[in-house]
Amino acid sequence: MSLDRPIAPDPYELLPAVPTFTLTSSDLDEGQPFDAAFAHGSVGGQDLSPQLAWSGFPSETRSFVVNCFDPDAPTPSGFWHWNLVNLPVSVTELARGAGAEDVHGGFHVRSDYGTRAYGGAAPPAGDRPHRYYFAVHAVDVDALDVTPDVSNAVVGFNLTFHTLARAILVATYQVKA
Numbered sequence: 001m002s003l004d005r006p007i008a009p010d011p012y013e014l015l016p017a018v019p020t021f022t023l024t025s026s027d028l029d030e031g032q033p034f035d036a037a038f039a040h041g042s043v044g045g046q047d048l049s050p051q052l053a054w055s056g057f058p059s060e061t062r063s064f065v066v067n068c069f070d071p072d073a074p075t076p077s078g079f080w081h082w083n084l085v086n087l088p089v090s091v092t093e094l095a096r097g098a099g100a101e102d103v104h105g106g107f108h109v110r111s112d113y114g115t116r117a118y119g120g121a122a123p124p125a126g127d128r129p130h131r132y133y134f135a136v137h138a139v140d141v142d143a144l145d146v147t148p149d150v151s152n153a154v155v156g157f158n159l160t161f162h163t164l165a166r167a168i169l170v171a172t173y174q175v176k177a
Helices: 152-162
Strands: 022-024 052-055 063-070 079-088 130-139 163-173
Touching: 022 130, 022 163, 052 130, 063 152, 079 152, 130 152, 152 163
Parallel strands: none
Antiparallel strands: 022 052, 063 079, 063 130, 130 163
16 A cells, blocks of 8 residues: 655645744654654554643734644545644643643543544654644634534634634654554
8 A cells, every 4th residue: 555645735824824923842843753752652652742832922812722733644634633622811831741631621622533632643654754733723702612522623614713813833753664
């Protein structure tokens, strides 16, 4: 079987443009491979979500959504690893491992693994490095009108109409053959 395919576009370039703000991590470096601790258990990882902190978002921000998406998964729809919805505006940092349960009044939508938590990277062995888009969305409402039972696509659809600004950090992961 061949995994030879075109490189997927940056998923956020396909959406209406919004201003940016700053997203940093003590665990991730822009464009660089991340540690196996943040990978899925199926490939020897610990399924820990990385530490994230953000600043410089618009003063009109009323809440945040934090997510992680892999556009390089060999599917037509990529792979959602994390979607933490309706974080209060007072939350501007998530500790390492915060993706294991609902935190700070926010809640998780099911990842593409089917769990309501962060699910680590697990690209097919031997595939090229996958890009993981960790994004924080500054939202113009206190809470998106969604429940933990909606799909990631429904969260994304709602974000299109409520995102004031977005901060993105892209890191990579690869499982050698």
